[in-house]
Amino acid sequence: MFNGIDIALYCCRKAQPEAPPEDGAEWAGFTLHRLQAFTVMHNPTQASTSSKWFGFGIRGKIAAILFATLLVTLTVNTLLAMNAQEQDIRAETDRRGHETAHFIAQYLSYSVVRYDYHALELLLQDLTRRHDIVYARVDSARENVMAVAGRQPGASEQIHSYTEEIRLNNELLGKLTVSLSSERTAQIMAMRQRELMFGQMLAVVVVLIAGFVALSRFIIHPLTIITHTLRQNHRSSETRLERIPLHADDEIGELAHGFNSLSDRLDEARQKLESRIQNADAELREAYQRLEQQAQELRKMNRDLEQQNITDLVTGLYNRRYFEILMATEVEHSIRSDETISILLVDIDNFRDITERLGHDSADEVMRSVAAIIAERTRRSDVACRYGGSEFVLLCRRATIANAIAIADDLQRTLVDHPLIIRGQEENISVSIGVATNPGVLRLTNAAEFFRCADDALRSSRQTGRGGVVHFSMVDHNAHTAVQ
Structure with missing residues (x-):
């Protein structure tokens, strides 16, 4: 009774040939080793460095290019051939699956028309015990399940399902569903891939050996002579280059x-x-x-020019230009940061009378002497400048009101205690000093206001008498505000 089924199953099966021995990689490695040995024998003078050249020299590069070109070409051909074979195998498998399902459906038609459920169950169980069929089911014309055998295939399994109508005398009796395993197809494809890869490797090795021998004879050997000569020229200490004997x-x-x-x-x-x-x-x-x-x-x-640009030619002190730079930078910063700083405006009393009485040259000498005393009595952190005419200005960093007044008093005492010697005669010189300090009695916003405070203090000192020291804190602030 099962002879027809056996015949159908036999038709959809194919004997699996034995896989070739998986030693292609070892055989290729052995062949490449023999290729290197052949190259060394072809050029005995380079036997000691053949390994180095094969890895890094032109031999290795050309061999790598040949090998890569052949490998890419044959790989593309192999992939195309494998794709064509895969399509042929899948088409053949699909055709045999439909033929098997058709043959089994005809064989089951008598059992279906008799509603012989037991016979159908036995037939399907026998089918699923075969190697290829993993699931079989018979449905009636009304889509009722009459018999089921095997296991339902999962979504990840390589299974092909075929459905065939069960007819008898062209009358629809039911439907047969058969699921066949794709394992045999996968094995056939793997076998074909191994065969193609082995053939590809063999072709690459043969072509590589032939090309390598030809390159070694006609290209590598002359280039070796040139390379050897160039290396000797590079190592030689002589200036004249050795000629290439080729x-x-x-x-x-x-x-x-x-x-x-x-x-x-x-x-x-x-x-x-x-x-x-x-x-x-x-x-x-x-x-x-x-x-x-x-x-x-x-x-x-x-x-010298930079120094002259900021130096007074008569006294040697800094000039008004440099003082204005300090006002625009350091004094402005001190006012914004509310840091302590003081300005002393010093004016030589009766300087016009001194000029008329002694002459301009002697007046300049008086100016230089007073400037020397100012420079000597100021602190290292202070800056002394000639502001113009008979006026000097001292910028005293971090000097409080008390410190600034002390500096002014010390300067006054020095001039009183040490009269100047002008043309062999003593000259008693006095100065009027106006002092301003920030922070002070007024809230200042810029350096110009700070300088006006010192100027007002100097004006007040002149009004109270020659040779005086007046701090801005002693001045009438209402009058100062009115003047502003």
Whole structure:
């Protein structure tokens, strides 16, 4: 009774051939090793360095290029062939699956028309015990399940399901569903892949050996001679290059001839160039020394000009320009940061009378003497400037009211205790000093207001009498506000 089923199952099966021995990689490695040994035998003089050249030299590079080109070409051909084989195998499997389902459906038609559920169950169980069929089910024409055998395939399994109508005398009796395993197809495809890969590897090795032998004879050996000569020229301490001992009628021979001609021309040019370099070197040394001397002179002139730009020519103190720079930077910063700072405005009393009585030269000497005393009596952190005419200004950093008044009093006492000697005669010189300090009695917003405070203090000192010291805190602030 099961002969027909056995025949159908036999039709959808195919004997699986034995897999080829999986030793292709070992065989390829052995072949490449023999290839390297053959190259060493072909060029015995380079036997000691063949391993290095095979890995890093032109031999290895050309072999790698050949191997890669062949491998890519054969891989593409193999993939195309494998794809075509896979499509053929899948088409053949699908055709046999439909034929099997059709044959089994015809065989089950008599059991279905008799509603022989037991016979159907036995037949389906026998089918699922076969290697390929994993699931079988018979449904009636009304879509009622008459018999089921096997296991329901999962979504991840490689299963192909086929459905065939069960008919008898062209009358629809039911429906047969058969699920076949794809394991056999996968095994066939894997076997074909191994065969193609093995053939590809064999072809690559054969072509690589033939190409490598030809390259070693006609390209590598002449290039080895050129490389050896170039290496000797590189290691040699002589200036003249050694010629390449190679005579050939191909491009490599032309390369060697061109190198030899270029070597001769370079030797002639080197001799001329050495002579020119020696002459130019001497000229450059002289020019460099002159430029260095000029640069030093320019740097000195720049320093002198910068110093003259901020120095008073008569007294040697800083001039009004430098004081205005300090007002715009340091004093403004101190006012914004509410840091302690003081200004002393110093004016020589009766300086016009001194000028008329002693003359301008003597007046300048008085100016220089007073400036020297101011510079001597100020602190290291203070800055003394000539503001203009007979006025001087002192910028005292971090000087409180008491500190600023003490500096002014000390300056007054020094001038009183040490009269100036002008043209061999003593001259009693007095000064009026106005002092302003920030923070003080008024809230200042800029350096100009701060300077006006010191100027008002100096004006008050002149009004109260010559040789006085007045701090802005002693001035009538209402009058100061009215003046502003």
